[in-house]
Amino acid sequence: MRRRTRFLAAALLLVAGPAWGQATQGSDLFANPDKGNCIACHQVPEGAGPAVRADVGPRLDSARLKGWDRARLRALLEDPQRGNPDTVMPPYGRHRLLDDREIERVIDYLHALP
Amino acid sequence: MRFPDFRPALLVVLALAGAPPALAGAESVRNDIVSGLRERFPALAPADLAAGSAAFDPLRGAEAERNKPAPGAAEAIEAGRRIWTRKFPDRRSLAGCFPNGGRRIAATYPQYDARLKRVVTLETAINQCLKTHGQALLEAGDPDTMGVVLAYLRSLSEGQKLAVRVTSAQAEQRFEEGRRLYTTRMGQQNYACASCHLQHAGRYFGDVAIPAAVGSGAQWPFLRDGRAVTLQMRIRECLERMGAAPYPAGSDELAHLEYFLTYLSNGIPIRPNAWRPR
Numbered sequence: 217m218r219r220r221t222r223f224l225a226a227a228l229l230l231v232a233g234p235a236w237g238q239a240t241q242g243s244d245l246f247a248n249p250d251k252g253n254c255i256a257c258h259q260v261p262e263g264a265g266p267a268v269r270a271d272v273g274p275r276l277d278s279a280r281l282k283g284w285d286r287a288r289l290r291a292l293l294e295d296p297q298r299g300n301p302d303t304v305m306p307p308y309g310r311h312r313l314l315d316d317r318e319i320e321r322v323i324d325y326l327h328a329l330p
Numbered sequence: 331m332r333f334p335d336f337r338p339a340l341l342v343v344l345a346l347a348g349a350p351p352a353l354a355g356a357e358s359v360r361n362d363i364v365s366g367l368r369e370r371f372p373a374l375a376p377a378d379l380a381a382g383s384a385a386f387d388p389l390r391g392a393e394a395e396r397n398k399p400a401p402g403a404a405e406a407i408e409a410g411r412r413i414w415t416r417k418f419p420d421r422r423s424l425a426g427c428f429p430n431g432g433r434r435i436a437a438t439y440p441q442y443d444a445r446l447k448r449v450v451t452l453e454t455a456i457n458q459c460l461k462t463h464g465q466a467l468l469e470a471g472d473p474d475t476m477g478v479v480l481a482y483l484r485s486l487s488e489g490q491k492l493a494v495r496v497t498s499a500q501a502e503q504r505f506e507e508g509r510r511l512y513t514t515r516m517g518q519q520n521y522a523c524a525s526c527h528l529q530h531a532g533r534y535f536g537d538v539a540i541p542a543a544v545g546s547g548a549q550w551p552f553l554r555d556g557r558a559v560t561l562q563m564r565i566r567e568c569l570e571r572m573g574a575a576p577y578p579a580g581s582d583e584l585a586h587l588e589y590f591l592t593y594l595s596n597g598i599p600i601r602p603n604a605w606r607p608r
Contacts (some may be wrong), residue, residue, distance in 0.1 A: 256536045269534040272526075297520075304525040311518045311573075 242325025245318050252314060252322055257305070261330050273305065277329050289323045354498040360594050361443045363528065367542055369553035371532060377598045379545030382606065384554075386532040390607075392591050402556025403481070407603065410482025410558075413475065418463045424479070427459035436487035436600055438494060440589045442501035449504045449585040452480060453562065457580070470562060471579030475550075477558030484602035492548055492600060494593045508590025511583060512543070518573025523565075523587075547592030548599065552606040559606070561588055566587035 247255045247265055255265055258273035274280060284292075292299065294309030308314040314322065364376055367498035374385055384391040414424045416433065425431040440451040448454070453476055455468045468476040496505045513524040525544070526535065531542035551558040562584045577583035 268537050272533050272535055272537055272540075274529050302529075304521060304529065306519045306521070311520060313518060 242321035242323070242328075245314065245322050246325055252308065254322070264329055276326065281326055281329065284326070286323055286327075289326060290319060293319045293322060301317070342387070350542055355502050356444075356593055359505075359509060360596065363594055364544055366528075367531065367544055376544050376595070377548075379542045380548040380595070380598050380601055381604075382541035382549065383539040383546070385542070387534075389524055390539065393606055393607070398604055400553035400605035402553050403603040403605075406478045406481040406551075406553060406558045408482075408487050409474075410478035410480065410485075413479050414482050418447070418465055420463055422463055424456060424459055427462070428455070431486075432483050433486045433502075434490055436484045437490040437492050438495065440585060440592060442504055442589075444498065444499065444500065447500065447591045448582065449501075450473070451562070451585050451588055452483060453560070453580055453587040455584065469579065470560075470584075471566065473563065477551055477560055477563070480560055481553075481558040481603050484551065484600055487600050488602060489599050491597050492592060492595050494547075494589070494596055496589075496593060504586050505590055505593060508586035508588070511587050512590055516572060516574040517569065519571075521572045523568065543591060544594045547588070547595035549601045549604055551602055552604050554606045554608060558603070561591065 243265055244258075245252045247253075249256070254273075254276075255268055255270060257270050259268060259270055259275040261277050281289075292305075293314070295307040296303045296305040297307060306313055306321075309316070309319060340356045367376075367379065369373075371379075371386075381391065381394065384394045417423050428435055435454060439455070440449050442448075443450045450458075453468075453470045456476070456479060457470070460467050468479065470476050496502055511523075513522050513528075515525070526540045527543040527546070531540050533540055546561065550561040550564070552564075553559075562579065565584060565587055566579065569576040579585075587601050
């Protein structure tokens with residue numbers, strides 16, 4: 217029985233580990249002032265990132281991000297001005313603030329938000 | 331039958347008709363911005379906005395109160411006074427270059443100089459004086475020289491209401507250039523100064539409430555870690571943060587930005603040498 221539990225735990229780690237790792241990397245990019253610095257404008261749920269009073273952009277959580285699939289988030293992070301010319305959100309892709317892989321990591325993080 | 335020649339009269343009428351709208355531009359821009367902020371923040375008078383972040387953030391306001399007078403302010407003012415009164419070899423001094431030894435002059439700067447065809451900031455005027463007397467110029471971006479001189483000079487105008495003038499088409503062009511630079515997106519972050527200080531003034535960027543454009547011309551230099559930081563130095567820091575190459579210290583671009591920003595603050599009393607955190 218104990219062996220079976222250990223096996224299951226190891227299997228879970230194998231499956232969930234990379235996703236968790238990617239989300240963690242994404243959280244670093246989200247908070248790093250030299251990278252995404254998304255935290256300067258957006259609050260996230262308690263425990264998911266640094267607690268700040270930022271309110272230039274909306275608070276991000278699973279409810280807010282409902283309907284934001286990967287393609288839609290990717291397009292937004294690439295160049296938010298395409299959809300909203302007045303936005304102050306930086307064009308992370310267009311201005312090479314984040315590369316394609318980093319954008320994917322940020323999307324992992326956003327999709328993992330509670 | 332010969333018709334009278336109306337052309338000279340027409341030219342005069344056109345000149346008169348053309349001039350007022352151009353001169354009204356700066357005031358109209360200022361009124362729009364000030365009234366927009368008043369609508370968004372009815373509890374704040376324009377003079378309150380000079381407190382920067384503290385105008386919007388009670389915690390920052392309390393911290394600023396605890397730091398009055400600003401640590402290092404007295405030392406900066408005294409260091410500036412020494413430079414201001416130091417005698418050149420020709421027995422003149424910076425104080426001698428300005429009316430009344432520099433007392434109560436800061437409120438009208440920057441000003442457009444029709445002879446030089448340039449916007450003259452206090453930094454420019456100080457360096458013009460030094461140049462005239464064969465002295466080494468001060469580095470406009472250096473808190474320990476230009477910063478402290480301005481800490482002293484502006485302390486001589488403390489409480490005076492800003493009264494910057496835009497009274498000619500040429501001056502209006504410089505004001506407009508400052509407005510254009512302020513509202514143009516630039517740098518890797520793709521922000522304009524206005525994105526934060528007009529569009530999102532009062533909101534929190536990280537943990538800091540964003541100061542409004544109005545008022546920024548009144549409360550400088552400020553003391554940060556004991557060093558005197560001028561408006562132009564602060565603008566350069568902002569540009570760096572935006573991922574843009576800052577305009578050179580003392581450049582015309584910074585002078586135009588300062589001209590625009592200070593005009594927006596007209597009527598607000600000068601309050602130099604306040605504390606600001608890092």
